[in-house]
Amino acid sequence: MTIQSFIPPHRTLMGPGPSDISPQVLQALSRPTVGHLDPLFINMMDELKQLLKYAFQTENEFTIAVSAPGSAGMEACFVNLVEAGDKVVVCRNGVFGERMRENVVRCGGKAVVVDNEWGEPVDIKKVKDTLDANPDTKLLAFVHAETSTGAVSDAQALAALAQERGVLTIVDAVTSLGGVPLKVDEWGLDAVYSGSQKCLSCVPGLSPLTFSAAAIQRIQNRQSPVQSWFLDQSLVLGYWSGEGKRSYHHTAPVNSLYALHEALLVLKNEGLENAWQRHQAMHEKLKKGLEAMGIQFVVDEAYRLPQLNAVYIPDGVDDAAVRSVLLNDYNLEIGSGLGALAGKTWRIGLMGYAARNENVALCLKALDETLNK
Amino acid sequence: MTIQSFIPPHRTLMGPGPSDISPQVLQALSRPTVGHLDPLFINMMDELKQLLKYAFQTENEFTIAVSAPGSAGMEACFVNLVEAGDKVVVCRNGVFGERMRENVVRCGGKAVVVDNEWGEPVDIKKVKDTLDANPDTKLLAFVHAETSTGAVSDAQALAALAQERGVLTIVDAVTSLGGVPLKVDEWGLDAVYSGSQKCLSCVPGLSPLTFSAAAIQRIQNRQSPVQSWFLDQSLVLGYWSGEGKRSYHHTAPVNSLYALHEALLVLKNEGLENAWQRHQAMHEKLKKGLEAMGIQFVVDEAYRLPQLNAVYIPDGVDDAAVRSVLLNDYNLEIGSGLGALAGKTWRIGLMGYAARNENVALCLKALDETLNK
Structure with a gap:
């Protein structure tokens, strides 16, 4: 051979x-690698957080990129927010809703599924009825833009339903971020993950992620440790935090983060x-x-x-x-x-x-x- | 701002x-992105498997790169091989042995720790005594090359001890792969993970991983599902498998894999x-x-x-x-x-x-x- x-x-x-990647982003990708604790790199990560906040339309302090693909970003939401026995209403109208259900089960949670036909959006009325019938629900999980079908669901309305009941939301924004309106703060979404390789037009392998203050509080009040070490965001936060000394968690994917920085800059400059x-x-x-x-x-x-x-x-x-x-x-x-x-x-x-x-x-x-x- | x-x-x-990355590898990194299911890309992944087998000195069919950093490679070993209640002897002579123990606990396993001073190798005699005292041990986990101290442990001798007892090994080869002798098959190691950013001189963000037939068998005989969806290697195998149609698992980090392919080619050409x-x-x-x-x-x-x-x-x-x-x-x-x-x-x-x-x-x-x- x-x-x-x-x-x-x-x-x-x-x-x-x-998706297609601009030559400008590929050029950024191949710039010389620096150390992941280099002060210049840490400054770039701070800028990256600012750019991600803009893309997500949020002021959430916890706004980072998971060092792995979107499915790891999904898992980061579930393993941090779901504890054994927690009831989670999961909306399923395509492949990724089913993957969310799978995540709930693997965290030891109880998934209550709201099904819709593939190609249809999540039915708000069905979700409302399901939440009414399950007053002990802790989380509502849904896909904003189903990549398997091309249907967008009304994230704002779903979040409003959840808020009325004090239920937190986990939102898959893998395909929506940068392509259609997504307003994390205005709509009151709690845990939102995306992917680098869709409408951000960056290389695959990173998952932008943002947690609201309520989501962070829920994580801080956990009774049990997060089952994943790699995706335990209380550990990751120490690395991405701008205050004081960075604590080492894992080696960041330096060059991919260069590319994400550049791709987000392109988005910000376009608006x-x-x-x-x-x-x-x-x-x-x-x-x-x-x-x-x-x-x-x-x-x-x-x-x-x-x-x-x-x-x-x-x-x-x-x-x-x-x-x-x-x-x-x-x-x-x-x-x-x-x-x-x-x-x-x-x-x-x-x-x-x-x-x-x-x-x-x-x-x-x-x-x-x-x-x- | x-x-x-x-x-x-x-x-x-x-x-x-x-580590330093050669211009040749950075150039490979920035080549045009193709789809992760593109036949040309799938062919490249097959070549990458061959190159990884060479680097690991193994014929293990399951030899891939996890789409995330070395700490995710570590976690992939533990979540797939450890089930709740399993006893795992963990050797700790630096940061990464402790991280292994943390992984065992988060999988619901029982960690029995063999401690050595930082800067010293794992003491073979201590491990032998510990295995003797714990005949119900399922796995032996140790770090081949401790990145936190610069000490190498005798992976061959440790694997021999484990084999005598029918215990499988989980080996951290993050810093050893490509830098010092590591012979997966000859030494009989079972689950070995590494990192792209050490002696392979590739960009950070990937974790080479190989499982022996015995490790695969253990995974197939699990009583409970793997707690991580992203790191469930029975699902990942369907994506990396050369036979027939690829099943979609996650979007591979296409460009980083170009770079790993090139870095491994450099290694193979040098010998x-x-x-x-x-x-x-x-x-x-x-x-x-x-x-x-x-x-x-x-x-x-x-x-x-x-x-x-x-x-x-x-x-x-x-x-x-x-x-x-x-x-x-x-x-x-x-x-x-x-x-x-x-x-x-x-x-x-x-x-x-x-x-x-x-x-x-x-x-x-x-x-x-x-x-x-």
């Missing part, structure tokens, strides 16, 4: 993530509102083109994510063959369906740097040529 | 990690034995220079790691002031002491790409000038 350096082609990434509008505008353009080709959306327009376009594969079309032609002949990646929608749908991402005119044009033309070959 | 792009200086990294010899030769050179300056080593020569040189800070010298001058005036990072050795020692790393003549020369001259200013 002779192994050579890996030289990847330049793909246009329009799947469910990782969140502008980024949201750009995602919407690119979605409209893509939608117009797809519908002209007779392709239909899975999700109703009222709760459709602009950045994640789940569409039905036209009758008689070979799913894998089309994606393979797009990848091999056009260097264009679109996503397959996941879970219940596997084989029936494609997922076309317009996330972050991928939400550009030239990407939409390429995607429409390449798809048109491939389907009509 | 005006935040600019972060432009780090070029530091020479001679602390306990991250493991040559790398071990280079680390030893650079250590001899550093040692000669330091001793000429009257600086003494913490660890006895018989079990001293060449890649992690813990030395006593000379009397009357201000620890932080010296490290600060080295960093600010020479762009040279050396490490402070950790835990019981904090304030008393420095740790000078000669790891991977840092183990070069020019680094040793810079370190000796800069230290000499600073101490005699």
Whole structure:
């Protein structure tokens, strides 16, 4: 076996993530590594916290990036906030709601599931009824933007329901952060995690995370230790804290954090509102083109994510063959369906740097040529 | 607050990690991101497994990189192999042995600790006596190369003791992999984790991991689910497996894996034995220079790691002031002491790409000038 350096082609990434990454962010990624306790690096981490607060629209002091992918960010929320026996209402309308339920169970919690069809948003009324029927509920967990279906749920309304009952919220914002409005403080969300590789257009491997004061208080009042050492945020806080001496927890992924800093700076310079509008505008353009080709959306327009376009594969079309032609002949990646929608749908991402005119044009033309070959 | 792009200086990294990274590896890091399910990427992951097997000197089919730092690799071993009530003998002669004990407790296991002084290797006789006194022991956990002290323990002898008793081993090889002999199959180690940012000279954030067939069997025979979803290796295996269709688990840190592939290729092209010899030769050179300056080593020569040189800070010298001058005036990072050795020692790393003549020369001259200013 002779192994050579890996030289990847330049793909246009329009799947469910990782999304396209700007040359500027890749350049930041490869800057010289410094020590993770270097004063210059610690200063950069402080800036990164500020930038994350802007992206999340929060003043939460605990706003960091977990040194691992979004699924570790999800787990960080559950292992820190759930104790054995705690009842958690989990909304499930796609793959990631089910993963949340799995997390509750592995923490020894009691999951009460509110199910909705894949492609539909979480039903507010059902959640209200479930909370009413379970007054001992400690946490409400839901996915803001379901990456597996492309549906957005009303996080603000769900958080309001939880607040009325003194229930804390755990919110999956992996695909929403930077792509559609997400207002952590205004909506009163408690534990929110995201991923670096979606609308932030950074490399995969980091999970932005923010905890409200109420979430921190809940962690501080735990009766039992957090089952994970790596994800125990009371230990991590000592490392990310700006006050005094940093306590060593683990070696931060230095270069990936350079890239996240740069990607968040790009977002801040564009402005969140502008980024949201750009995602919407690119979605409209893509939608117009797809519908002209007779392709239909899975999700109703009222709760459709602009950045994640789940569409039905036209009758008689070979799913894998089309994606393979797009990848091999056009260097264009679109996503397959996941879970219940596997084989029936494609997922076309317009996330972050991928939400550009030239990407939409390429995607429409390449798809048109491939389907009509 | 005006935040600019972060432009780090070029530091020479001679602390306990991250270590110096070659331009070649940083270049690989910043190649265009492809999808984590792209056939070309999956092929690269297969190559990466081969390269990891070489580095670990193993034929273990389960040989991967955890998508998170070494402490997550440690936790992956414990959460998968320890079930509630399991007795684990943990050897503690520095920071990381204590972290292992912490992991056992958080998994609900019963830790029996074998203590040795910081700076000493694990005492084989003590371990033997402890295993004799605890015939119901399921696992033996120890650190091969203690990053906090610079002492190497006899992993081969410890593994032999465990094998005699049918006890599996969990081995921390974070600082040993690539720097000193580590022979997973020949020595019969069962669960071994490392870090990307030490002697492999890759960016921090990944944890190479290998499980023997016996370790896999133990995982498959578990009575209870693994408490971590993210670190449940039975799920991860489906993603890293070369056979048939990949099952989606989490989004791999694509670019960091490019860098690890390149760093391992560098190691393979040099050859493991040559790398071990280079680390030893650079250590001899550093040692000669330091001793000429009257600086003494913490660890006895018989079990001293060449890649992690813990030395006593000379009397009357201000620890932080010296490290600060080295960093600010020479762009040279050396490490402070950790835990019981904090304030008393420095740790000078000669790891991977840092183990070069020019680094040793810079370190000796800069230290000499600073101490005699």
